[in-house]
Amino acid sequence: MSSGTVQTLLGEDTGALVRRSVLSGGLRVVTEAVPTVRSAAVGIWVGIGSVDELPDEAGSTHYLEHLLFKGTLRRNALDISSAIESVGGDINAFTAKEFTCYYARVLDSDLPLAVDVLADMVTSSLVEPAEVDNERDVVLDEIAMRDDDPSDAVHDLVAARMWGDTPLGRSILGTVESISGMQRDTVHSYYRRHYRAPNIVVSVAGNIQHDHVVKLVSDAFSVGDVLTGDDPPAPPRIGGSPPPTDTGVALLHRPTEQANLLLCVPGLTRNDERRFALGVLNAALGGGMSSRLFQEIRESRGLAYAVYSFAAQHAPAGMFGVYVGCQPKKADQVLELTRSVLAEVASSGITDEELARGKGQARGGLVLGLEDTSARMSRLAKAELVYGELLSVDELLAHIESVTMDDVRQLAAQVLTGAPALAVVGPFDDAGRFEAALS
Structure with a gap:
């Protein structure tokens, strides 16, 4: 063959x-x-x-x-x-x-x-x-x-x-x-x-x-007609028509001891050149125990055990979100504080220390993640299937290092001010009680 x-x-x-x-x-x-x-x-x-x-x-x-x-x-x-x-x-x-x-x-x-x-x-x-x-x-x-x-x-x-x-x-x-x-x-x-x-x-x-x-x-793979024909490989998943986005509150009633809150705004597509700046912003906002959200919500006020931010990126669309798990009676306070932190970063950006820490976390996560052969295998496949290019580790590190304070500030001003959607799972019966947190 x-x-x-x-x-x-x-x-x-x-x-x-x-x-x-x-x-x-x-x-x-x-x-x-x-x-x-x-x-x-x-x-x-x-x-x-x-x-x-x-x-x-x-x-x-x-x-x-x-x-x-x-x-x-x-x-x-x-x-x-x-x-x-x-x-x-x-x-x-x-x-x-x-x-x-x-x-x-x-x-x-x-x-x-x-x-x-x-x-x-x-x-x-x-x-x-x-x-x-x-x-x-x-x-x-x-x-x-x-x-x-x-x-x-x-x-x-x-x-x-x-x-x-x-x-x-x-x-x-x-x-x-x-x-x-x-x-x-x-x-x-x-x-x-x-x-x-x-x-x-x-x-x-x-x-x-x-x-x-x-x-x-x-x-x-030499079975049947799997490896026959002259079809070219399918192109990578890049772009596409983004789905319409909606806002508001989705509530799933569950008699749990914890309220699970997920606040999201529209994010970046997977191949957006600003994805490296988003990675730094995500690390600074909610990527670890030193992140601003963790410090404000857990360390300073003890309002929650679990709090983190994340970016989900797909070919046609993406989302940026913050998850918090807290006692139901603290849900309103947690949401208010989360929105306040996001608004502050959207208007003023992050600090020099947060920028350096965000870059360091992104660099370390990239390199340490490739210590495993399974991670290397996954990286190759995703480069072929969804990115359309394979950047070397040095190239990726250079992209991270090139992120500037202005890059993060401009991205935060755009993404973090997007119209939010909120999902709540917990012992609540009225979704309307959370609507004010989105205004």
Whole structure:
């Protein structure tokens, strides 16, 4: 099977050797050689996520992720898990809004096994009617588990409040109604329609050789017509029409001992050049115990145990949010203080000390996160699938270091003054009581 042209994306002068090949049919293989370890992390990434579902397919991507572990022509469910676990490896998968990943981490000598097992799942799963029915209750249990965890449920709630009944606004898990009514034909059709070579990236990092990996992948995917045709790889997810945004309060009543509050404003898209400034702003505002929100809400006043900010960035849109978990009786005070902190930063920016600390946190998080082969594997795949470019660590560090006080101040003035949406999960009955906090 032809491997096309091998591209060296990052040379040895950067401390890494990253290579890329495109196989027949448009399937891509990206690798990073890390000869100082004895492990290998491999991921089969499919550029299909919950945003690709039609309304009557809600939850199909995640449902399918479960079903691919249930058996192929060559292996049953036990064979799949035991093959990897018997050599001391890990195997798992996850579904996101814009992609799905099936991954394993094994000793370098067991890489052929891991590639074969994962490729078998992705190319040859049976998606049998009996397994669809059996797994239905498992997915419904996962939805129930999400609903029983207020700190998890509040994130789906705020996305639905901000983006409504749009692909970004819908839950990755689907709904009780959509999963209960999901039929085998729907899931199987979704599988065959989307799990095609142009949408697939195989990413491997560890003590490996690129040519060997390409041979393993070519052999493992040489089933049916997966690697046939001359289709080019699917383009990365960049841009797109942003969904309309909404404001207001979404309340989910739960008899909990804690109020879970998530205040969000529209943020940046994933490829926005200002994302590095946003990372610094996020670190300064709510990225750790030294952040302004943590100091003001927890340390100075003891109003909450958990408080943090975050940025969620997708191809067409993003959001910036602040989560706080507090006693219900303190919810109003916490919201008022949160809005006050955000307004102050929007009008005056951050301090020189906060800028330096934010940059340091962003630098450290980037470099320390790449100490693990699984993180390196994920970085390669995301660069291929969603960013359209692979920046070296030095390039990324330079982008962070180049962020100026004016960059952060201008971004804060734009983002933090956006029209907010608020999600609340807790022992409350009247959403209207929180409306004043948004004015």
